[in-house]
Every structure is written in C-alpha cells, then in structure tokens.
Amino acid sequence: MSEQLDILIFGAHADDAEIGMAGTIAKHTALGYRVGICDLTHAEMSSNGTVETRMEEADQAAKVLGLTARTNLGLPDRGLYVTPDYIERITAEIRKFKPRIVFAPYWQDRHPDHxxxxxxxxxxxxxxxxxxxxxxxEPVNVEQMYFYFINDVYEADFIVNVTDYYETKTAALSAYRSQFITGQGTVATPLNQGYVERVEARDRLMGQKRMLQYAEGFVSKLPLLVDRFD
Structure with missing residues (x-):
C-alpha cells in the first residue's frame, strides 16, 4: 500500500523536477508535506552518465529534498509520445499515490521529452x-495542477519564495554530477557548460520581481482562486 502524497511531481528525466522546483519541494517537505517525484524515463539517451549512475544520483537528490517517494516508470528516453499505454501507466501512478496537487513541466521547452x-x-x-x-x-480527482519551467522560462502566474531553501536546491542539483560537472570521459553538453549557474540566475531574476533573493515560477491553466485580498 503506497503512502498518500500531498504533492506529486512528474518529470521526463531525473533532474527535471530539481531544476524547475527543488526549492519549492524542500520548502514543503520541511513543513511536513508528503512530496514525491515520478521520473518517466531512465534518461538512457543522455550523453553523459549511465542509467545506474542516474538512478544513484536521483536517490541522493531525493534524500537531500526529503521526499516521501521517488519512482521511475521506465518509459523510453526520446520515445515519449501520447499513447494509451503511457497514459494508463501514468494514471495508475496518480491513483496509487492519490496526490492533491500535481506538477508537470511547462508545455513549451527546447527538449521534446519535456x-x-x-x-x-x-x-x-x-x-x-x-x-x-x-x-x-479507484478514481482520483487531483485538486490542482501546476506547471514548472525547466530550460525555457515564460511568464509565471505565481512565484514561490525559496530564498531560505536555496542551499538545499543547490545540494540537490549537485547530486547530478554526471550531468552538471565535466570530468574525464565526459562530453560537452548544455548541462555542463554553466547550466546550474544559469538556473540560479533565472531564480534570482524571478525573485527580483517581488524583491526576493530567490523564487521559482509556476503556471496554472485554471484561474487562481483568491478568497480575499489582505
């Protein structure tokens, strides 16, 4: 029997969720929320690293973030298409964890898998x-669905102040050494050419909109509900 989650985040590859919203994840796990990540693929087509190292890195990042669960559906990297079989497998994951809130990558990005x-x-x-x-x-009615940015940034509908949790985000990203660090046998990719520094710069710019040191931005397809204005 799987533990019910408050929040379930989906990414095409391990590190997607961390790039987009590791600060928000850390903030919520610190507050006692049950948060999980489901990676759709093992990122077997990545230029650097192996499936085994990526799994180890994902496990390390999960510990840093205090996740309740981290799963991987093993769908094909660079073979993600909207098919009935894949929808069934993802739907089963949602029904297994019964999250109130689901996050997914924003629908525009330079990577087709995202x-x-x-x-x-x-x-x-x-x-x-x-x-x-x-x-x-058993059917599950997800209360809210939001979208996070990975490579490309568009206008956010709302932001989360992650200033106090940015060291945790940095530590979670640092777990993915095979992707973000150059070394013997690695090849140059956009990820190991100052990518983490650009993510930090993006989060600084997002925070600047509200005079915050760091913030992460999100999009909602539904209007945000406000009970009252304080």
Missing part, C-alpha cells in the same frame, strides 16, 4: 478522475 511529458501528465490527470477508466482502480 513537452511530451507535459502532454502525458495533462491527459493522465484528466483520466485519473474517470470512474469507468481502468475501473479496477
């Missing part, structure tokens, strides 16, 4: 609530 992941999660969140879809499992 775009495909976004589309798959949107389809699966919708199907998860249908009682006649996969009737052998």
């Amino acid at each position: 775009i495909a992941c976004s589309a798959l999660i949107q389809e699966s969140v919708f199907n998860a609530k249908l009682r006649k879809y996969l009737p052998e499992t």
Whole structure:
C-alpha cells in the first residue's frame, strides 16, 4: 500500500523536477508535506552518465529534498509520445499515490521529452478522475495542477519564495554530477557548460520581481482562486 502524497511531481528525466522546483519541494517537505517525484524515463539517451549512475544520483537528490517517494516508470528516453499505454501507466501512478496537487513541466521547452511529458501528465490527470477508466482502480480527482519551467522560462502566474531553501536546491542539483560537472570521459553538453549557474540566475531574476533573493515560477491553466485580498 503506497503512502498518500500531498504533492506529486512528474518529470521526463531525473533532474527535471530539481531544476524547475527543488526549492519549492524542500520548502514543503520541511513543513511536513508528503512530496514525491515520478521520473518517466531512465534518461538512457543522455550523453553523459549511465542509467545506474542516474538512478544513484536521483536517490541522493531525493534524500537531500526529503521526499516521501521517488519512482521511475521506465518509459523510453526520446520515445515519449501520447499513447494509451503511457497514459494508463501514468494514471495508475496518480491513483496509487492519490496526490492533491500535481506538477508537470511547462508545455513549451527546447527538449521534446519535456513537452511530451507535459502532454502525458495533462491527459493522465484528466483520466485519473474517470470512474469507468481502468475501473479496477479507484478514481482520483487531483485538486490542482501546476506547471514548472525547466530550460525555457515564460511568464509565471505565481512565484514561490525559496530564498531560505536555496542551499538545499543547490545540494540537490549537485547530486547530478554526471550531468552538471565535466570530468574525464565526459562530453560537452548544455548541462555542463554553466547550466546550474544559469538556473540560479533565472531564480534570482524571478525573485527580483517581488524583491526576493530567490523564487521559482509556476503556471496554472485554471484561474487562481483568491478568497480575499489582505
């Protein structure tokens, strides 16, 4: 029996969620929220690292962030398409953890897998609530779905102040040495040519909009509900 999560974050590859929202994850786990990450692939097509090292790095990052769960569906890297089989597997993951909130990559990004992941999660969140879809499992109505940025940044609907948790974000990203650090046998990629520094600069710019040191931005397809203005 899987533990119910408050928040479930999907990424195409291990490190996607950390790039986009590790500060927000750390902030919520510190407050006692049950947070999980589901990586869709083992990133087996990555230019650097191996499946085994990526799994070890993901486990290390999970410990840094205090995750309740981290899973991997083993879908093909660079083979993510919106298919009934993939939607079923992701829907089953949502029903297993019963999250109140789901995060997915923003639907525009330079990496096609991130775009495909976004589309798959949107389809699966919708199907998860249908009682006649996969009737052998209990339907789950996700209360909120939000989108985080990975490579490309667009206008955010809201931001989260992660200033007090930015060291944790940096530590989580540092777990992915095979991706962000150059060494013997590595090849040059956008990820090991100052990428982490650019992520930090992005988060500084996002925070500057509200006079914060660091913030992470998110998008919602639904209007944000406000009970009152304080």
